[in-house]
Amino acid sequence: MTVSGGVPETPAAPVKTWFGHPGGLLVLFLTEMWERFSFYGMRAILQLFLTAPLAVGGFAMAEADAFTIYSVYNSMVYLMALPGGWIADRLLGTRRSVLWGGIVIALGHYTLALPVKPTFFVGLGLIVLGTGLLKPNISAMVGELYNKHPELAESRRDSGFTLFYMGINLGAFIAPLITGYFQERDEYHLAFGIAAIGMTLAVIQYVLGGKRLEGVGLKAHKPLVHGEARRLLKFAAIAVAAVAVFFIGDVALGTFEPKHIATFLALIPLVVALCYFFVVFRDKTLTPLEHSRVTAYVFIFLGATLFWMIYDQAGSVITAFTDDKVQRAIGSFQIPTPWFQSINAVLILILAPVFAWLWVKLGDRNPPTSKKFSLSLMLIGFSFLIMATAAIAAASRGLISPWWIFFMYLVQTVAELLLSPVGLSVTTKLAPLRYASQIMGLWFLATACGNALNTWVTPLVTKMPEKVYYGVIGIFAILVGLAFWVASRKLTRLMGGVH
Secondary structure (H helix, E strand, O other): OOEEOOEEOOOOOOOOEEOOEEOHHHHHHHHHHHHHHHHHHHHHHHHHHHHOOHHHOOOOOOHHHHHHHHHHHHHHHHHOHHHHHHHHHHHHHHHHHHHHHHHHHHHHHHHHHOOOHHHHHHHHHHHHHHHHHHHHHHHHHHHHHHHOOOOOOHHHHHHHHHHHHHHHHHHHHHHHHHHHHHHOOOOHHHHHHHHHHHHHHHHHHHHHOHHHHOOOOOOOOOOOOOOHHHHHHHHHHHHHHHHHHHHHHHHHOOOOOHHHHHHHHHHHHHHHHHHHHHHHHHOOOOOHHHHHHHHHHHHHHHHHHHHHHHHHHHHOHHHHHHHHHEOOEEOOEEOOHHHHHHHHHHHHHHHHHHHHHHHHHHHHHOOOHHHHHHHHHHHHHHHHHHHHHHHHHHHHHOOEOOHHHHHHHHHHHHHHHHHHHHHHHHHHHHOOHHHHHHHHHHHHHHHHHHHHHHHHHHHHHHOOOHHHHHHHHHHHHHHHHHHHHHOHHHHHHHOOOOO
């Protein structure tokens, strides 16, 4: 409770409530729901669009090239969470960052909706930049909204984040159903336009609901001080010049190929991760306990990178497999391929409350984080063994039952619920105090690195038997999961009391 002029100030009441939560939560819920609608709606059809024949408006790309573009795009989306969070903290504040992010995303989708090939990559770039501004900062705004109301119980805050998480998956569930309907009719650009409309609705309701946000995020938490902006611009100019010189030299030597751009972009998150951990380990102000926890987090980060590398192939390799080798006909009706990507979202909506109840029920018997990670990695590996078996069945019998894909997604969803919320939680606990503000970005960086690796991994499926591709990756993930299990006690000791 603060004091102004000697008079105690009571916490402000919510302007309007929504199921007992601050009314602003509804605004953020709908904004995130429509943003995820636009993201997953476009993501569900991207691979199919890139490989579709020119006659129906696609790019007629080779599958390997389409896998590369998809992976780089996904990697950049999550990488941009780092500068997006910095811009909010130092320049715009979270409120304006989310607004501008939404506008830029909408412009990106409208650009994709144009049936003009040269603008396509511009549209993808705009979506990447806009998502980097919106995605990390809207989650931060949820937390800031509850900070306005310390009278609310901590359980109410947890419940609010659960509702917010449901908004994410509600958008992810609906979007592929709608865009998939148009994709099945080869109306790709109309599908991109539907995603644009979703983002436009997000921006409109966000602006109209501004009063419910109670002043949250109007100011940057740590504005740039005098001289910082100039140094930043100088650094950025040097970096841009270095990149320009590299590519100009590549062109001048006659060695340039478009895939060099993809390789360069894919290397960025990997280099950033290496540099980040190098800087942290070189920090002599860290206590022995903090140093031990950072060492433990390196293994957590690597495990998460492997997990997201496999999991995010849903929109590329798994989509291509589903489109080519799954029996999608039910009588005269053909199930659109993108609809299968809604399975994960609806399973999350069903299973997330079950897992939340389970962790509370287990109490002190909860397995440590290292064992949850172990189980998650073994399950994500097992999901690819299911795909290896499905590939064998498809090779011998032709089109296979869609239940193969359903069970693969079911296993992956359970694996996600073991890793994703647990990983974010342990990230905040293991980070040294002075690096606490960078934690959300670091967790997103693991996803960016996993997708960056897919730039080289996913094209391999076109160069070897599918059963070998899925089998090797699945067995590798299971072995890494077993290593986490065997090293569980040592890893728990390194975590210094964090479970």
